[in-house]
Amino acid sequence: MKKATLYTAAVAVAFLLSCARDEDNKPQEPAATHAELLLDSHLKWGSAPLETQTLLVSTGEDSLSLDYAGMYLTDFVLIQEDNTELPLSGQVILLKTGSEQAFSLGQVPIGTYKGVRFSVGSAALNTKQPIDYESGPLALQDPGMWWTWNSGYIFMRLDGWVDMDGDGVASDDNSPLTLHLGTNNFAMPVSSLETTSFVISADGHNTLHMNVDLRELLNGVDLATERVTHTGNNLPLANKIKTNVPSVFSAE
Numbered sequence: 001m002k003k004a005t006l007y008t009a010a011v012a013v014a015f016l017l018s019c020a021r022d023e024d025n026k027p028q029e030p031a032a033t034h035a036e037l038l039l040d041s042h043l044k045w046g047s048a049p050l051e052t053q054t055l056l057v058s059t060g061e062d063s064l065s066l067d068y069a070g071m072y073l074t075d076f077v078l079i080q081e082d083n084t085e086l087p088l089s090g091q092v093i094l095l096k097t098g099s100e101q102a103f104s105l106g107q108v109p110i111g112t113y114k115g116v117r118f119s120v121g122s123a124a125l126n127t128k129q130p131i132d133y134e135s136g137p138l139a140l141q142d143p144g145m146w147w148t149w150n151s152g153y154i155f156m157r158l159d160g161w162v163d164m165d166g167d168g169v170a171s172d173d174n175s176p177l178t179l180h181l182g183t184n185n186f187a188m189p190v191s192s193l194e195t196t197s198f199v200i201s202a203d204g205h206n207t208l209h210m211n212v213d214l215r216e217l218l219n220g221v222d223l224a225t226e227r228v229t230h231t232g233n234n235l236p237l238a239n240k241i242k243t244n245v246p247s248v249f250s251a252e
């Protein structure tokens, strides 16, 4: 009887050892090297969330309302702690009113970053055309983000109305606000988010929050006289807006 018990115990130990060995031999899950990064944009007018078809006041004290705002963000570059730059090739975002404003920037290497920069529009976008896309940001849009006569994307588009008579209604004065910026010379680099530091971790919600304050876009613009540019037909106004673009974006 004693012998039998010992034998059983020996078998049990051997079994456990073999299990332990199996555990050791099991291939390890490779550690994740990349994780998804989301860009969550918050369209604003000053410190308030941007609303369309609502009376807004510019920094120059002009009253206006917006029907639509849209812009292409592209050429994203993550800046690592040691200043090495990691371009996220192929990422194009169409940030616009009335639509989801959080976007995936794809899988990026896990680590600590000190900033991100990008561009509003780029010459590279104009090597593409909507006819080549069935869907997505570079496909045909409504309102349009493509000039048929010019074969190029509208990098940034603002449409609205200016309240010329100060009665609190912007759309009743036949005074459309039409700010359409594009062509290769109007790629607008934004580096103001470089002061942010953030960690991309394998298990975290890796979301970069960015404020996009469109009121900043109209700094120094006198809406009494400066309301329409399709870029080429009013270069001074287009250039003025281009100068304001970097101050529109900030890390939240």
Ligand SMILES: [Ca+2]
Pocket: 162, 163, 164, 165, 166, 167, 168, 169, 170, 171, 172, 173
């Ligand atoms: Ca009015």
